[in-house]
Amino acid sequence: MHRASVIAMRLVDIADTIDLGEVEALWARHARTLPARSRLITTSPKAMTFGVPPVEIALEAVNVIIGGKPMQAAVMARFYEFGVAAFSLRVEANDLPWVDFSARVNAVDAALGIASGSDLWTTLVTQVSAVLQPAFVRPSGEPLYEDYLLGLVHALEGVASTATLHEDLDLVPLLSGESRPLSEQATQDLLRQRYSYYTDDLVVLTWDRAFIVEPRDDSDVLDVLEVANAQLLELRYYDELLDDELPRMYDLIEATRNVANPFAARRYADLARRLQTLVAEVTEVTEKVDNALQVTEDVYLARVYTAALELFRVPHVGKAVDRKLAIIRDSYTALYEEASSKRGELMELAIIALIAVEIVIAMIRHV
Secondary structure, three states, X not given: OOEEEEEEEEEXXXXXXXXXXXXXXXXXXXXXXXXXXXXXXXXXXXOEEEOOOOEEEEEEEEEEEEOOEEEXXXXXXXXXXXXXXXXEXXXXXXXXXXXXXXXXXXXXXXXXXXXXXXXXXXXXXXXXXXXXXXXXXXXXXXXXXXXXXXXXXXXXXXXXXXXXXXXXXXXXXXXXXXOOOOOHHHHHHHOOOEEOOOOOOEEEEOOOEEEEEOOOOOOHHHHHHHHHHHHHHHHXXXXXXXXXXXXXXXXXXXXXXXXXXXXXXXXXXHHHHHHHHHHHHHHXXXXXXXXXXXXXXXXXXXXXXXXXXXXXXXXXXXXXXXXXXXHHHHHHHXXXXXXXXXXXXXXXXXXXXXXXXXXXXXXXXXX
């Protein structure tokens, strides 16, 4: 492999939303260079494009220990409107035999992956937050994150076609991170998500890793996988948010119902408005997440993107969020009806009180 690299990604739910225009202005003042709005390089804008292009900034390269050796990694960060910051570290892996390249991928995972306990990612988040904090709307106190690892090869010596590459090279250690041989069934499952458009390119997807052969200098597949991970992360955040909110909602409804107050309609109405606000906010952000990448004509990238979403279970998490929003909407409707009922009861009491007052006045006048 003459030209290759390993890319470690960490995506962080850094805020509820990010003001991308403010990110551009703040970073331009800090670095004295204008950050770029990301775009898909090899794909026509009519075929596939970002809904709202994220802002991309280059950070200073960092030194990392990979496989016991000090190496330098290029660092990039992208900021998505719906609150996700995606950091990527690229470690060069040029002119390595296949076995050594596979080992390099696993060494990067060991140094920077979830199990590594590396504080480098935290340092990067702190570094950009110090500059861009004013652009973060309601920053996350305990941010969620997703990691993803990519082995990217631009030139494979002696390979004319990638159609049988999985037979010519042992992709299993790279894709699984396992040193022990896998069963035939496990190997088939691992290699099932394979996609090619030309005879010399290839994408193999797994839950937390991907192997990409791309003879051209850049690949939009990297961007597509990043967006799919960003969507998963943001939907996970709102799924957990609603998990916390539903029990609280039930407690508030029960507390409101147990209050013996003739003016309880006001309590019901206030709680209903709160629930409706929550539904509106979550719906607005999830729509932005759903529209993060717009696919029309590029069949190949659309297949890779759809496969990644299914593999990451993004539709499953999205449906869970929709179900919980539906519960809150139903609760809002019930509370609104309860509030209307309480108002009706209050009006009836007022009318009865007025009639009683009229009767008393009439009796006093008669006496």
